[in-house]
Amino acid sequence: MDFARLVTPDGQHALAEARQLLGKDRLAAITALRERFDPGLAADALSQAALRERAVAKFGEGAWGMYFTAAGLEQATRPIVAARRAERLGASRNVVDLGCGIGSDLMHLGGTGIERDPDTAKCAELNVPAARVIPGDAQDFDLSTVDTVFCDPARRSGGKRVFNPRDYSPPWDWVVSLPERVPRTVLKLAPGIDQSLLPPGCELELVSVDGDVVEAAAWCGPLARVPRRATVIRKGVAHELAGTGTRRAPVGEPRRYVYDPDGAVVRAHLVAEFASTVDGVLGDPSIAYVYSSIYVENAFSRAFEIDEIMPFSLKRLRAALRARDVGRLEILKRGSAVDVETLRRELKLGGTNAASLMLTRIAGDPVAVILR
Ligand SMILES: C[S@@+](CC[C@H](N)C(=O)[O-])C[C@H]1O[C@@H](n2cnc3c(N)ncnc32)[C@H](O)[C@@H]1O
Helix, strand or coil: CCCHHHCHHHHHHHHHHHCCCCCHHHHHHHHHCCCCCHHHHHHHHHHHHHHHHHHHHHHHHHHHCCCCCCHHHHHCCCCCHHHHHHHHCCCCCCCCCCCCCCCCCCCCCCEEEECHHHHHHHHHHCCCCEEEEEEHHHCCCCCCCCCCCEEEEEEEEEECCCCCHHHCCCCCHHCCCCCHCCCCCCECCCCCCCCCCCCCCCEEEEEEECEEEEEEEEECHHCCCCCEEEEECCHHHHHHEEEECCCCCEEECCCCEEEEEEEHHHCCCCHHHHHHHCCCCECCCCCCCCEEHHHHHHHHEEEEEEEEEEEHHHHHHHHHHHHHEEEEEEEECCCCCCCCCHHHHHHHCCCEEEEEEEEEECCEEEEEEEEE
16 A cells, blocks of 8 residues: 555545545446546545544544554554553653554553554554654664563464464564563463463453453563553443452352453452452352342443252253243353353243343252343
8 A cells, every 4th residue: 555645635534534435335436436536546545434433442533533454454453551561661762562552551661663564653653653663674683772672473474363472473482582672571372372481470461341351461570560550441341350360269059149351350269359259159169159148339241140940051041041031142161061042032021021040060960050
């Protein structure tokens, strides 16, 4: 994409017109644009306007003034997460973002961004005029005078997500050795990162936004404060739970309430820490549902009152849900092999009430729990 052209007055007009044409089919839109602009600019403006429209979900209305590549948008950190991270890092003399993408983190970090993909680097330069963006390979950057490193390696290759850290770019071995060179290092990682691969002594933070676990971050060297932290952001407000990640929650009989901990709490291995805040126990040592006799309003879980617990049986469950005239059913499961969609079909619900159902195991036995 010719970004240099898009930023000219002609390019800006093309972008504004392309935005107005976004609802139309692509052929009609491109034909209309070509009447006013040359074919290359018309195509770039339409693609960029479409990316901006997609970016609104992540960046809000500000996306209409930003520049994106498709992969750059896909991998960009959500602004609320980037802003919190930069705030925790505080003022830094010389921070470098190794693999800065379109600059979502760089916007909050300031300093220098290195980006290998030339189009994406151009976007970062346009999106973060206050930063210095260097197109090139992060591995070639001289870190000797750097005070703080942020690295968010690409977890995609050829448009597909990669799950093995060894396929990250820059390469994992290099990424994980960064704290040896610059102790104040933060690495952004996939939420499912194999925790045995982390740099020794780091703090692993798991972050969720409105119920979705969006990332993990390893805070290295002097930046580590606790072994594990869950940051749960709901409706724009962040709540933090910290602990060792090795504590075991007590196990006991189910009680009146059940708490379904947020994915960030579960992935940070902080279920025991959470359970102690609600005086709770697990019904099964390997399953992260927490039972308690008390109801405690909190940001780290969803809470339900238990209506009935029964051994799992389709016939019995169907009868119980029909007796409650249930038509709409939310199904939660942990530790159950039941296929939720098949079960939903087999239940053939036709009632007028809504209910929640939990499929799990208690003391090793499969159970269905009807929730209020
Ligand atoms: C996950 S994205 C970064 C997203 C960024 N934190 C943001 O919020 O916009 C990773 C970026 O690293 C870049 N990258 C991958 N390998 C690189 C390397 N060796 N040197 C520099 N950049 C690299 C990719 O092109 C990609 O844009």
